[in-house]
Amino acid sequence: MKMDVVITGVGGQGNIFASLVISQSAMNKNLNVLGAETIGAAQRGGSVVSHIRISDGTIYSPLISRGQADLLIGMEFVEMLRHIRLLNPKGTYLLNAMRIPTVLNNMGLDEYPANEEILEAARKYCPNGYVIEASALAKKLGNIQMTNVVMLGALVKIMPFFDYQEIKWLINANSPERFKEPNVQGFEEGYELIENK
């Protein structure tokens, strides 16, 4: 078996935390894991992407190539679009309905496509997708930084590969003391965002 996961977003949205939780859950199942992160200069409001490769066989490259990903987690509209071609059209995507305009968008020199236009393109590319208001919920819960744990909650609901109790435990274990409780709450509420299938 193999599960290739791509997480895309803007620096500061908490990609790395989410990728660590996903990786550790696979490691706990005695599977091989190899991942790659964007760290450094790109952190400062730039485009960031994490690759997580999970397999019961040998994994060579930490990078996922065109059409290989089974799951694409988009923390932001345009950033998901930027890497959507890594996704296998038969895979699944989970998108946080959040727009973060670029510098050129702010200057009025570049167009940020309308949400409907982006969703249409995503639907055409891959029919199996979920779009949730994770940042809005995180903000309502008191901290937009909790977007990532809300997304993990939703993920557990749509991908049976990830175990509810285990991901919850890992979120708790990886959170600093003062964020443990709110992060677990964010995860639980994120789970409820997706209606039962």
Next chain:
Amino acid sequence: MKEKRYVMGDTAIARGALEAGVRVVAGYPGTPATEIVEECLGVPGVHVEWANNEKVAFELCTGASLCHVRAMPVMKHNGTNVVTDFLMHVNFTGIRGGLVLISADDPGGLSSQNEEDTRILVHQYAHLPVFDPCSPQEAKAMVKEAFDLSEKTELVFCLRPVTRVCHARGIIEFEDLPKELPAAHYEPDRERFIMSGVEVPKFGGLKRPQIRHRWLNEKQPLLQEIMEESPYNWIEKGKGKVGLVGCGMGYTLIKEAEQCLDQKLPLLKLGTLPLPRKKVREFVKSLEKVVIYEETEPFVEGLFKKIFHEEKIEVEVLGRSGFVPSDGELNLQMVLETIQKAAPGVKVNQPEVPTLDIHIPIRTRTQCVGCNYRGILNALKQTVRKYKGIVAGDIGCHDAGSFRPIELQSTIYCMGSSVPMASGMALAGINRPVFAFIGDSTFYHNGILGLMNAATNKINVNVILGENTVTAMTGFQPHPGTGVTLAGEKTTKVDVPKLAQSMGISYRVVNPYDIKQCREALEAAVKEEGPSLIVSSMPCYLLSTRRGQKVFEPREVVLNPERCNGCMICINDFGCPAISFNKQEKKVSIDPMICVGCALCVDVCKRGAIL
């Protein structure tokens, strides 16, 4: 006891060094190598530090090595360039305690101001051995072995991990650390360790540099022999007359490509320099053509051509001299396309994916919302406009002021080059005020030398020191202006005003959250002859926030749409990500989700539309 952990390649490298009994680790922060130093921290008896710059780190580690302890200087490729002078001496003297240089390359310049291949510098130019790992696991094993081999051969060994090794994460086995480290001792050996152009009686009066050069050359057959037996080079059998060669990460991409090919081609995996010559010969015995995948220059390709020329082997050699793209990071697509070109009989099965018919805006990084650099950059932008000034920039967070929309700095090269470049512009006689903008970590790295030069030679240059008291871009490493060590101990802190005084340079300390004060200081500096220093001093906003400290009193910032005439000065001269322009209404708006309430934009707006 062995324990498996899911960690970054940098952590794996650090662990390898600690398991090998490293005693002194020193480096200068630089992506992707930074975490290697930090991950060595916390082991009793092991000294770990951030040095001012890479050359200092390397020299310090060599001093330790000459006392028979193991040491590891850590840097990114730019740092290895800085080290070159010392490297071209220590290669001649050799070392005592194992000395492993970590020189991390960043193919594609993912987080760098250039891309380069330090294998060439270390192996071709300095004639030293290099390991090129293909995974975090292999990097850890290589570091451990490099320490042993370094002692065995008395030579500096180099590990050259690329970004995809440093910042990959994998499952790594942690083994026990040595219980005891060997004791340090020193015996003079002036024939070795005094590098000087002096006559050596034992060699009939030949000069010492030539004798030491000969010593280094005579080490090469031993290195050759070691690499023939190395576990990091191997041959995988396959069908056909076209062979593939994978160096470091190139190997992993070939293995990925194999899963898309209908047949297995012969494969040579390489992880060492010098090359295992016999193995190369054996590999190509029944081949007509080889394609070499390496990061980033066609270096091994050149070595293959040399071997084939010397041994009269008629095999075509293809690789990154054009057959595979000569710039940027390797990827699976490049490998598949070039395999198909080199071996047209091989069938490639790759999932087809639909193309997208939608515009995707490019996202460039910026300074953080709330960053104090935005205040001083805005004041400088206004001053430059008023006096037709020119700004030479430097490395660090402030460099985002050179991108759109601010577009302030006109040049950015390497660490510390801003002040000398600005000095040259002033001396060229352009009759315009010239500024240099430099961050504090960069200043202590070697920017300070440019300032001293400007002082001595009375050059009319205005230097702005963005003092945020930390190396912010790479993740908040302390420097000589921070007042704490890497280990978190309190230490001395350079007093910049006193430094300026001792150089006889005028200086003004300003608060970057006060744009008016900054502008007045800048204007005063422009009107003054000779070098001037403006110290824009305020701790990094991001770090302070994480520590629960305030660098300004946050408040709600609102836009009065009645007064906004859409002049966009708050966007074009300030560039805060929270402010955007609405084309329909021809007015700006402030996103409360993004704004952190620093209120700098209130001073930027000339119409009083931001309150």
